[in-house]
Amino acid sequence: MENPSHSQTTPLSYPPCFRPNTPQLSHQTNTTRDQKLELEHDPLPVIDFQHIDLMKLEEACMDWGIFRLVNHGIPLTLMSKVHEHVSNVFDIGFETKQKMFETIPASVLSYFWGTPALTPSGVALYKDGDKQSDQGTISYNWVEGLNYPLSQGSLDFCLDQYPMIRDMRTLLEEYGVHQERIAKSIFGAMSQNLSICEENEGYLSPSTGILRVYRYPRSFFDKSTKVWGMEAHTDSSVVTILNQYEVEGLQVLSPKDEWIDAKPIPNTLVVHLGDMMQAISDDKYKSVKHRVMVNRERERISMGYFVFPDNDCVIRSSNYKPFTYLDFRSQVQDDIKNLGVKVGLSRFKLNKYFYI
Ligand SMILES: O=C(O)CCC(=O)C(=O)O
Numbered sequence: 001m002e003n004p005s006h007s008q009t010t011p012l013s014y015p016p017c018f019r020p021n022t023p024q025l026s027h028q029t030n031t032t033r034d035q036k037l038e039l040e041h042d043p044l045p046v047i048d049f050q051h052i053d054l055m056k057l058e059e060a061c062m063d064w065g066i067f068r069l070v071n072h073g074i075p076l077t078l079m080s081k082v083h084e085h086v087s088n089v090f091d092i093g094f095e096t097k098q099k100m101f102e103t104i105p106a107s108v109l110s111y112f113w114g115t116p117a118l119t120p121s122g123v124a125l126y127k128d129g130d131k132q133s134d135q136g137t138i139s140y141n142w143v144e145g146l147n148y149p150l151s152q153g154s155l156d157f158c159l160d161q162y163p164m165i166r167d168m169r170t171l172l173e174e175y176g177v178h179q180e181r182i183a184k185s186i187f188g189a190m191s192q193n194l195s196i197c198e199e200n201e202g203y204l205s206p207s208t209g210i211l212r213v214y215r216y217p218r219s220f221f222d223k224s225t226k227v228w229g230m231e232a233h234t235d236s237s238v239v240t241i242l243n244q245y246e247v248e249g250l251q252v253l254s255p256k257d258e259w260i261d262a263k264p265i266p267n268t269l270v271v272h273l274g275d276m277m278q279a280i281s282d283d284k285y286k287s288v289k290h291r292v293m294v295n296r297e298r299e300r301i302s303m304g305y306f307v308f309p310d311n312d313c314v315i316r317s318s319n320y321k322p323f324t325y326l327d328f329r330s331q332v333q334d335d336i337k338n339l340g341v342k343v344g345l346s347r348f349k350l351n352k353y354f355y356i
């Protein structure tokens, strides 16, 4: 994972709105990096997956809503193979890529760009052209992505006519098994801290797991143009497990309400607590606000695993009216469509006014 081999990306694989008017820079790196040293200089809490320290975890969840995970046990070879395969898929010429994904059901795998907000079936909620850009501001997100729901019977759909996609799917499935293993253990540890009886609750449902793979094209704008890889948001999930590979861009809101860089550190993952976890914990834990900056020198690949409660699982807590994740999701979809933003948990708060 330290040095995944990048192919030289042709801008023609970018959606037209992302195409640079300058030649693409090479994004080859050959730096040797020291995980230990980088962790020592990093502000984010660190959790060792092999020996989860419950007190440390509790503090990280309450104060930050995010932590780094070391010793996660995912083979480095798998990490770099996934990187190589997804890069190759993103590198397919845009028109070909678009046509190809039109023939694959979104419930199996979907391709989107300009927004991470998707409908439940995996189609972009809006296209880049739907949003008008003001002068000096690009209103769509500088990102393209693949949405892959795990365990949705997607393996029944034959991808033999697209060997590249078929092989990527095999790797994503293998990667997904690791993500599920990690999510279950972390949630188990959090449940212990919160005294939740996890079996009875359905608060974490591995069958809802989704992998999202992103490519953030290199941005060709100068600093005077406001453009986000991904705008500030909280995740709707219970937990999100993020693999940033090697290009920086992620920023998180610290306990002091300051935006700080959450740099990629070799062989570590970043775990975000999402809105569902905040509600489950009755606001004891925090759904962390985060965003992605664009990069003017290098494109960036990242991959997130998102996992949610069972569809019919009712989240009960003293701060929120009882709701299911499906209630939450449809409210988020309505708000994005009608207001252009996700309002989020405050929609479900008891006896409180919601605010945007
Ligand atoms: O790409 C990243 O680093 C973050 C992605 C993210 O925040 C998301 O998918 O919700």
Ligand SMILES: [Fe+2]
Pocket (backbone or CB within 6 Å): 233, 234, 235, 290
């Ligand atoms: Fe996110």
